[in-house]
Amino acid sequence: MEDKVIVQEPKIQEEGDPLELRRIIEDLKKEISLLKEENQMLHDESFTDGLTGAYNKKFLQSTELKRELNSRFDRGELFAVVVADLDHLKDINDSMGHEEGDLYIKKFTELLKGASRPYDRVIRSGGDEFIIILYGVPKEDSEITKMRQRIRDFVELGGCEASFGIAISTKDAHNLEDMINIADKNMYDDKNSRRN
Numbered sequence: 001m002e003d004k005v006i007v008q009e010p011k012i013q014e015e016g017d018p019l020e021l022r023r024i025i026e027d028l029k030k031e032i033s034l035l036k037e038e039n040q041m042l043h044d045e046s047f048t049d050g051l052t053g054a055y056n057k058k059f060l061q062s063t064e065l066k067r068e069l070n071s072r073f074d075r076g077e078l079f080a081v082v083v084a085d086l087d088h089l090k091d092i093n094d095s096m097g098h099e100e101g102d103l104y105i106k107k108f109t110e111l112l113k114g115a116s117r118p119y120d121r122v123i124r125s126g127g128d129e130f131i132i133i134l135y136g137v138p139k140e141d142s143e144i145t146k147m148r149q150r151i152r153d154f155v156e157l158g159g160c161e162a163s164f165g166i167a168i169s170t171k172d173a174h175n176l177e178d179m180i181n182i183a184d185k186n187m188y189d190d191k192n193s194r195r196n
Contacts, residue, residue: 051102052109055123060131065121069133069176072169079169080137080144081176082151083183084112085191086128087161108160115154131180137168144168163191 047059059065072079086108093101105128112122112130121133132151137144148166155162165187167179 049124052106052124054109054113054130055121057123057125060123060125066176069169072135073174076170077135078137078139080132080134080147081167081169081179081183082132082134082148083165083180083187084130084132084151084155085163085187086130087163087191089128104160107158108155108162111155111158111160112151114158115151131183163187163194165190 047055047062049056069079086105089101089104092104105124109122109124109130112132116122116132116134119135121131123131123133125131134147137147144166148164152162152164165183165185167173167182167186169179173179173182
């Protein structure tokens with residue numbers, strides 16, 4: 001007697017063809033990937049200032065940034081918050097128009113980004129006010145003063161004028177809001193001293 005080999009044909013399940021199911025799964029994976037990319041793009045856009053491309057006030061108030069900075073506070077890492085206020089914007093807007101004022105703001109933003117490192121954060125917090133978060137700052141006050149002066153020099157060489165104030169984590173304050181308030185006060189001191 002010969003052994004008979006019985007070959008069964010794959011059964012088509014009621015749910016559908018296995019090849020068709022694989023194709024559907026692959027299509028769903030592609031769709032999920034596209035949705036993730038779109039979601040990331042929308043997330044990034046929601047934290048970006050439309051005029052300058054810098055981070056915006058929404059980012060400054062985000063739980064994402066607060067979590068990041070709280071982690072740095074907990075580890076005792078030194079970082080600086082610099083408040084920068086663009087000088088003479090009202091004069092430019094009044095004499096040359098708001099389009100020129102917008103160009104001045106854009107130029108100032110590019111100068112701030114150029115004076116900062118790629119991992120620092122440049123944030124437009126209001127019309128002509130910016131906050132720069134500088135990570136990994138030195139412990140010595142003289143070095144911190146040099147950093148602020150380097151930013152000022154870079155901005156002024158680029159043809160813009162601004163007032164700057166700085167606050168250092170753990171030295172001056174233990175949360176972002178306090179650091180911004182201290183840096184803001186220091187910025188107004190800087191503005192007043194330069195007027196006199």
